[in-house]
Amino acid sequence: MAIATELPAEAAQPRRSLVSARTAVGVAAVALFLAAWQIVGANEIVRSDLISYPSEVAQTLIQMAASGELGANAIVSLQEFLQGFIPAILIGVAAGTAFGLSARLHALFEPLIVMLNTSPIIAFVPVVVVWFGVGTQSKAIMVFLAAVIPIVINTVTGITEVHESWVRACRAFGAKQPQVIAKAILPGALPAVMVGIRLSVGRAVVGLIAAEMYVSVRGIGRLIQVYSTSDRAAEIFVLVTVVSSFGFLMVTLLRRIETWLAPWSLER
Amino acid sequence: MSEIEIAPAAVAQAHASAPGRERLVLGLIGTLAFLVIWEAAARLDLINPVVVSNPSRIAEAFVAQLQSGAIFADLRVSLIEFAVGFALSLAVGIGLGIAMGLNRLTEYAIDPFVWFLYSSPLIAFYPLIVVWLGFGFTTVVAVTFLLSFVSVVVNTVAGVQSVDPQLVRAVRAFGGSRLDVIRKVILPAAVPMIIAGMRIGLGRALHGVVLGEMFSSNAGLGYRITFYAAHLRTADVFVPLVILVVIGLVINQLGNMLEARLQAWRGV
Amino acid sequence: MGRLVLERLSLSYAARSGAFLALSNLDFAVEDGEFVTIVGPSGCGKSTLLMLIAALLSPTSGTVRLDGRPVTAPGPDRALVFQDFALLPWRTVLANVELGLELKGVPISERGAIARRHIAMVGLAAFERSYPHQLSGGMRQRVGIARALAVEPQVLLMDEPFGALDAQIRQVMGSELLKIWERGRKTILFVTHDIDEAIYLADRIVVMSASPGRVIADIKVTLPRPRPLEIRNDPVFTAYRQRIWDLLAEQVLASNTWEQPAVAARA
Numbered sequence: 090m091a092i093a094t095e096l097p098a099e100a101a102q103p104r105r106s107l108v109s110a111r112t113a114v115g116v117a118a119v120a121l122f123l124a125a126w127q128i129v130g131a132n133e134i135v136r137s138d139l140i141s142y143p144s145e146v147a148q149t150l151i152q153m154a155a156s157g158e159l160g161a162n163a164i165v166s167l168q169e170f171l172q173g174f175i176p177a178i179l180i181g182v183a184a185g186t187a188f189g190l191s192a193r194l195h196a197l198f199e200p201l202i203v204m205l206n207t208s209p210i211i212a213f214v215p216v217v218v219v220w221f222g223v224g225t226q227s228k229a230i231m232v233f234l235a236a237v238i239p240i241v242i243n244t245v246t247g248i249t250e251v252h253e254s255w256v257r258a259c260r261a262f263g264a265k266q267p268q269v270i271a272k273a274i275l276p277g278a279l280p281a282v283m284v285g286i287r288l289s290v291g292r293a294v295v296g297l298i299a300a301e302m303y304v305s306v307r308g309i310g311r312l313i314q315v316y317s318t319s320d321r322a323a324e325i326f327v328l329v330t331v332v333s334s335f336g337f338l339m340v341t342l343l344r345r346i347e348t349w350l351a352p353w354s355l356e357r
Numbered sequence: 358m359s360e361i362e363i364a365p366a367a368v369a370q371a372h373a374s375a376p377g378r379e380r381l382v383l384g385l386i387g388t389l390a391f392l393v394i395w396e397a398a399a400r401l402d403l404i405n406p407v408v409v410s411n412p413s414r415i416a417e418a419f420v421a422q423l424q425s426g427a428i429f430a431d432l433r434v435s436l437i438e439f440a441v442g443f444a445l446s447l448a449v450g451i452g453l454g455i456a457m458g459l460n461r462l463t464e465y466a467i468d469p470f471v472w473f474l475y476s477s478p479l480i481a482f483y484p485l486i487v488v489w490l491g492f493g494f495t496t497v498v499a500v501t502f503l504l505s506f507v508s509v510v511v512n513t514v515a516g517v518q519s520v521d522p523q524l525v526r527a528v529r530a531f532g533g534s535r536l537d538v539i540r541k542v543i544l545p546a547a548v549p550m551i552i553a554g555m556r557i558g559l560g561r562a563l564h565g566v567v568l569g570e571m572f573s574s575n576a577g578l579g580y581r582i583t584f585y586a587a588h589l590r591t592a593d594v595f596v597p598l599v600i601l602v603v604i605g606l607v608i609n610q611l612g613n614m615l616e617a618r619l620q621a622w623r624g625v
Numbered sequence: 626m627g628r629l630v631l632e633r634l635s636l637s638y639a640a641r642s643g644a645f646l647a648l649s650n651l652d653f654a655v656e657d658g659e660f661v662t663i664v665g666p667s668g669c670g671k672s673t674l675l676m677l678i679a680a681l682l683s684p685t686s687g688t689v690r691l692d693g694r695p696v697t698a699p700g701p702d703r704a705l706v707f708q709d710f711a712l713l714p715w716r717t718v719l720a721n722v723e724l725g726l727e728l729k730g731v732p733i734s735e736r737g738a739i740a741r742r743h744i745a746m747v748g749l750a751a752f753e754r755s756y757p758h759q760l761s762g763g764m765r766q767r768v769g770i771a772r773a774l775a776v777e778p779q780v781l782l783m784d785e786p787f788g789a790l791d792a793q794i795r796q797v798m799g800s801e802l803l804k805i806w807e808r809g810r811k812t813i814l815f816v817t818h819d820i821d822e823a824i825y826l827a828d829r830i831v832v833m834s835a836s837p838g839r840v841i842a843d844i845k846v847t848l849p850r851p852r853p854l855e856i857r858n859d860p861v862f863t864a865y866r867q868r869i870w871d872l873l874a875e876q877v878l879a880s881n882t883w884e885q886p887a888v889a890a891r892a
Binding site: 113115118122196199204207209213291295320325326336 | 379381383384385386388390391394409410461462465466467468469470473476477478479480482483484485487488489539560563564566567568571572578579582583585586589591594595597598601602605608609625
Binding site: 114171255257258259260261262263268272273277279291351352353354 | 650679681698699700701703705707709710711712713714715724725727728729756759776
């Protein structure tokens with residue numbers, strides 16, 4: 090049991106094995122957990138409608154997918170998500186760029202940005218629903234509100250913290266301000282913009298689910314709300330898996346895009 | 358699913374070009390303009406004042422609620438839930454984080470679970486907690502704990518592992534025992550990241566309180582928002598909402614100050 | 626065509642502790658085709674001087690003239706090579722070298738050929754489509770040099786261009802630079818804190834004082850060209866080194882107690 094007080098050099102030499110210690114222990118721990126869960130749940134050592142067990146969850150997942158329950162609601166949620174997320178990217182990047190280039194403009198909107206950034210965004214759900222109705226529009230608006238703020242903030246940072254040496258290089262060769270913006274500042278800010286978009290996914294999903302839980306006819310959030318009032322642990326775990334997977338997939342996809350768009354930024 | 362969230366303070370520092378006072382003034386102008394436009398739109402019936410409400414009505418509602426004093430009971434409940442949930446998340450989060458940081462086996466075993474929680478929108482776990490703990494105070498505290506605890510653990514582990522091996526070497530060279538290394542080098546070195554984790558945890562704890570209260574409680578500011586919204590008393594909805602926004606701002610400011618103090622003390 | 630004259634050039638700017646005089650009454654001329662190196666202790670303002678000549682900064686008083694005309698704005702007639710290379714990381718080597726040409730207004734159809742020619746000149750033809758993060762430090766600086774030469778400047782301004790490279794590479798790059806220079810004989814102003822490098826490269830060495838920067842010596846280097854790397858062991862070379870070292874030692878000791886504020890590049 091190596092303690093982290095050992096220095097890297099004095100620690101166990103990395104054995105060229107196929108599987109690292111970290112993976113092995115991790116996999117073992119998860120396997121152990123799943124096994125314990127299965128035994129406890131399937132044998133009703135604890136009420137299975139409260140905690141379920143892995144095989145039941147898997148079964149239920151298949152059931153829910155086959156019956157279309159999962160599919161229909163997932164599509165609605167996805168639609169609402171995109172209806173809010175894509176405008177958030179477009180408007181967020183545009184606004185962030187404007188604020189990054191004009192400190193004065195930024196100052197005008199700063200209170201609004203700070204307020205939306207530090208408040209629990211969920212608290213706005215009822216107001217948004219009252220204003221925009223119980224349909225998909227209010228969900229999209231929540232997604233937008235939740236996502237636009239990290240995007241704006243990170244875009245501003247990206248624009249204002251562009252490496253001075255790039256700006257200087259362009260200036261030295263005679264570039265005027267619009268050229269400096271086009272050739273140095275905007276491309277230089279791209280990695281930060283991508284990070285902002287990636288960070289906003291989590292908040293956006295929370296906003297979406299919260300709005301759907303609050304009131305909706307269809308959507309994953311509604312399913313979550315329905316099952317939370319009935320002791321259907323299996324269904325709930327299925328939904329947990331679905332929501333987590335969606336978040337994970339989105340973030341992975343965005344990371345890939347980040348790497349593809351701006352491989353040079355990884356060096357820094 | 359949030360990683361290193363950009364704190365509003367970092368954004369503020371990026372604009373060294375706009376002098377502080379000017380920023381304040383512009384910020385006030387921006388906010389006032391927004392309120393004036395809103396009020397005017399309501400007066401001119403461009404928006405439905407009953408549904409959308411407007412600043413003057415909200416101000417009246419504020420006065421009424423403060424006078425009746427009912428809102429203070431809700432505030433008390435929310436603050437207590439917040440404090441208990443957050444304190445628990447610190448105790449468990451820092452403790453677990455240190456154990457994981459110091460002991461590689463523990464880290465490898467628990468990491469997959471932490472990572473899963475870290476990258477999932479934790480709102481999906483909400484129904485589970487309701488199934489297990491029902492409605493009320495305990496559930497809200499549990500949700501608060503869960504949302505905050507993950508950030509605290511992740512940052513604590515990172516902090517403990519961030520220690521400079523040279524410093525460990527130095528203490529060992531002077532004859533220090535393992536315990537000495539932990540007490541004199543590792544824990545102090547981990548403090549900045551632990552504090553960062555606390556900061557993020559604070560924000561997430563507030564989210565947790567609101568989430569819990571909105572959906573599974575009958576007291577607290579979050580609940581009060583849904584209560585007024587259900588009665589379509591839009592102006593009244595804004596009172597607990599604004600209070601929550603202010604709490605969010607205050608927490609953020611406290612977090613900034615705490616970090617600034619820490620920086621000054623460490624001379625970094 | 627590349628005659629540079631500096632007259633009573635001074636720069637002071639506002640720092641936290643009041644007005645800071647960075648350069649004081651600098652007066653010297655660089656003839657067409659001369660390779661002049663500038664040495665001085667840290668913080669003496671040698672980089673600031675280059676920024677003034679490049680017109681990225683404006684002097685508080687005095688003038689900079691190129692071929693008789695005063696210098697007012699940055700442009701392709703004075704091209705800069707930076708210590709931190711300043712390449713745009715998202716552009717290929719080819720696109721980076723084309724940057725100056727774009728800004729100069731060279732038509733798109735001609736840019737590629739010009740850029741390629743200069744990339745070949747610095748020996749990086751095979752890396753045209755590589756990105757800066759895939760290249761070593763020395764290679765990146767060669768791109769920087771190609772970029773500067775591509776705009777066919779009258780004067781090449783080099784701000785500690787090899788400062789970020791390790792000692793061996795630095796010497797090799799110096800020798801490569803001389804080979805490139807000998808083909809075109811551009812006017813070069815080369816700032817460095819490395820005395821050996823200054824002597825090895827130069828026709829003339831301008832020695833600057835500690836802040837506020839002034840010229841304290843202007844030394845003609847009579848070593849023959851072409852100069853092999855071993856010339857550094859030649860007794861004449863050593864004599865120059867000793868002389869400059871003595872001049873600088875005084876300056877370094879004198880300025881040792883002061884913290885030099887960082888120069889803000891305002892354009």
